[in-house]
Amino acid sequence: MIKRLILIVALLCSAFPAFAVNPDEMLADPALEARAREISTHLRCLVCQNQSIDDSNAELAKDLRVLVRDRIEKGETNEQVIDYIVSRYGEFVLLKPRFEMQTLLLWGMPAFLALVGLVGIVVFSIKRRKSPSGKPLSEAEKAALEQILKN
Known part of the structure; x- marks a missing residue:
């Protein structure tokens, strides 16, 4: 009985990170979606501040995920997408800031x-x-x- 309960709790806890990205946000092309996920894991949710936009359920994080996917669909590289978002929101949006003179x-x-x-x-x-x-x-x-x- 206890083992089943532990197993159920473990399975439920393992699914939490998957709740952030909604199916309506996902791209049809799996390769582009993988790129979007990769970029999203490096961008900070400006509401939560300690989570990536990929893990956050905040509205602003959703908007940023959609923006990332739109830029990818337009044919931009990962670096171009990140540069665009940094130009709009500043270096703070990066979970791992770049090594530059300002940082x-x-x-x-x-x-x-x-x-x-x-x-x-x-x-x-x-x-x-x-x-x-x-x-x-x-x-x-x-x-x-x-x-x-x-x-």
């Missing part, structure tokens, strides 16, 4: 932060190895310490 900070920041963290760890470990004051105890401090330890 250099975006691409370089993780490496920069990792380097800053590594330098911070090295500096912290060097400081930790040294004694807190950097000089030995005076005779009066040693006597006071001995007195505290005896009590």
Whole structure:
């Protein structure tokens, strides 16, 4: 009984991504539809922001999917379709931004932060190895310490 329930839930969950693209949006030519799907997986839904337009049920995502298919039917290449959509909606529409001068900070920041963290760890470990004051105890401090330890 439990195994059947788990199997049913697993089958239902595996079908969720297929709900986004409606049959009326699909192209008759399977090769063109495959190209449209490939392009759609790289474009961000501007409403959901964390999903591709291929996975989103938002109206704007549907409009973008239709736009992609229209441009493909007109004979444009994948790059031309993506360039057209980027020209209308900006670089933000790409799930993986292009490596350009405008996105250099975006691409370089993780490496920069990792380097800053590594330098911070090295500096912290060097400081930790040294004694807190950097000089030995005076005779009066040693006597006071001995007195505290005896009590």
